[in-house]
Amino acid sequence: MLKENKYYITTPIYYVNDKPHIGHAYTTIVADVLARFWREKLGKENVYFLTGTDEHGAKIAESAAKLNIDPQTFTDQVSKQFQLAWKNLDISYDQFIRTTDEKHKKIVQEILLKLKIAQTPNGNDTIYQADYQGLYCVGCEKFILESELVDGLCPDHKKVPQSLSEKNWFFRLADYLPSIINKIKNNELVIFPESRKNEVLGILEKQALPDFSISRSKLSVPWGIDLPWDKDQKAYVWVDALSNYITALDYPDGKNFQKFWPADCQLLALDILKFHAIFWPALLMALDLPLPKVLNIHGFFTIDGQKMSKTIGNVIDPNTLVETYGAESTKYLILSQFAFGAESDIRVEDFPAKYNADLVNGLGNLVSRVTNMVEQYLSGQVNLSKDINTEFVQSVHAKIEQLKFRDALLDIWKLIQNANVLVDTSKPWLLSKSENPADQKTLVEVLTTLSNDLYQIAFALKAFMPETAQAILNILTATEIKKPVEPLFKRLEN
Numbered sequence: 001m002l003k004e005n006k007y008y009i010t011t012p013i014y015y016v017n018d019k020p021h022i023g024h025a026y027t028t029i030v031a032d033v034l035a036r037f038w039r040e041k042l043g044k045e046n047v048y049f050l051t052g053t054d055e056h057g058a059k060i061a062e063s064a065a066k067l068n069i070d071p072q073t074f075t076d077q078v079s080k081q082f083q084l085a086w087k088n089l090d091i092s093y094d095q096f097i098r099t100t101d102e103k104h105k106k107i108v109q110e111i112l113l114k115l116k117i118a119q120t121p122n123g124n125d126t127i128y129q130a131d132y133q134g135l136y137c138v139g140c141e142k143f144i145l146e147s148e149l150v151d152g153l154c155p156d157h158k159k160v161p162q163s164l165s166e167k168n169w170f171f172r173l174a175d176y177l178p179s180i181i182n183k184i185k186n187n188e189l190v191i192f193p194e195s196r197k198n199e200v201l202g203i204l205e206k207q208a209l210p211d212f213s214i215s216r217s218k219l220s221v222p223w224g225i226d227l228p229w230d231k232d233q234k235a236y237v238w239v240d241a242l243s244n245y246i247t248a249l250d251y252p253d254g255k256n257f258q259k260f261w262p263a264d265c266q267l268l269a270l271d272i273l274k275f276h277a278i279f280w281p282a283l284l285m286a287l288d289l290p291l292p293k294v295l296n297i298h299g300f301f302t303i304d305g306q307k308m309s310k311t312i313g314n315v316i317d318p319n320t321l322v323e324t325y326g327a328e329s330t331k332y333l334i335l336s337q338f339a340f341g342a343e344s345d346i347r348v349e350d351f352p353a354k355y356n357a358d359l360v361n362g363l364g365n366l367v368s369r370v371t372n373m374v375e376q377y378l379s380g381q382v383n384l385s386k387d388i389n390t391e392f393v394q395s396v397h398a399k400i401e402q403l404k405f406r407d408a409l410l411d412i413w414k415l416i417q418n419a420n421v422l423v424d425t426s427k428p429w430l431l432s433k434s435e436n437p438a439d440q441k442t443l444v445e446v447l448t449t450l451s452n453d454l455y456q457i458a459f460a461l462k463a464f465m466p467e468t469a470q471a472i473l474n475i476l477t478a479t480e481i482k483k484p485v486e487p488l489f490k491r492l493e494n
């Protein structure tokens, strides 16, 4: 059955080894905009937005041990910081899942048991036991091949991987690969943008991908979900984590699962593309479930060309941005800086000037000028068409659907700029003083155009800046239009 009138969107669940930074915030903000956009279109009850935290595995256990606290207390603390950051950014998720939730743990065990009895398309057991001898990078939480190392180090974490020799349970990936390649090629599983799709197909077609382990020895990773049939083993953290996208919906029998799976949009950055485009589809196929419709991949961004890291000390805390600019302006500043998908530098040093130019002098000033003039010259009365079926709104919405957030915002700010220019050139304050009836007519026309422009602008902004948009719509639809007492955006000091 095709389920078209619903929208299920997910972000990766973030590791709690560290507190939230602007990289996590970016993906979550994008998801928030899309969720809000689709709620307007499909109704609140037909949209489900999931985010959360990934709390098991060696990496988390090590971080807790360093602080001398038990892993549960540690993950409770850090997970709270993620929830607080998303509250500060006014993120409208429907569920915040934690992999330490009892419900999640129980369903993951059910999933593992289903995998245990599954057969591959070639009629082999999907899961088998084998000895593993090789290398493991705790930072990546993955087994790593000798050939992937650079100067003996993991290229992402610049650390020497651990050398392992364990008996683990393995997933027979090879048997699922032809089918995964097919589904990606014929866009049954869309990987967007196209360049990332080609990257995945490149990996699938050129490399002999080894089977992946679904468990780790309890002795080396004591912090995780028990493997139901082998008490010496814990579930591999990526199997635990990827499952969150369906455990959150109460797989297999939950109403939400029936209604919302498959996902319509799974957001992530390219760092975890392989897990989502190869391992995740394989797991789903082994469970006999449909694959997500679209994986939307964005770039990894840097600070002055460098990776964000505690060692370098260049980590940007989204809470600080919210304190300075407020939640909605922070979202605007981040999404308008570069196109979705791009690998780019985040330049927070550009934010103050952009905030003043676009929000204080651009949108804020337009709202106060137009409402002030309607209040003064037209006794607060103007004829609003409230037509939202315009080319402008449609074009902005089409861009949001295509994840072209920066372009959508550029369109909106172009109209803001044009409207501000119209105020400057038509000089309503002179027209209002003229006794000439033609001037009076022009005054009404100009202020009507400007008010309608503002209406369109506010409507188009809803998904990005819901409170600002609503505040403008409230002013415009009041029985008497009045200039707001407080400006929408406060000018920054210094």
Ligand code: MSP
Pocket (backbone or CB within 6 Å): 011, 012, 013, 014, 015, 016, 022, 023, 024, 026, 027, 054, 241, 242, 243, 244, 267, 268, 269, 270, 271, 272, 299, 300, 301, 302, 308
């Ligand atoms: N826990 C895993 C994901 C499991 S999903 C089943 C994980 N966590 S993470 O905390 O490392 O988050 C990675 C994700 O955070 C990226 O895919 C991206 O969405 C976001 N980002 C983290 N740092 C980022 C940048 N510097 N730039 C852009 N996005 C970033 O991997």
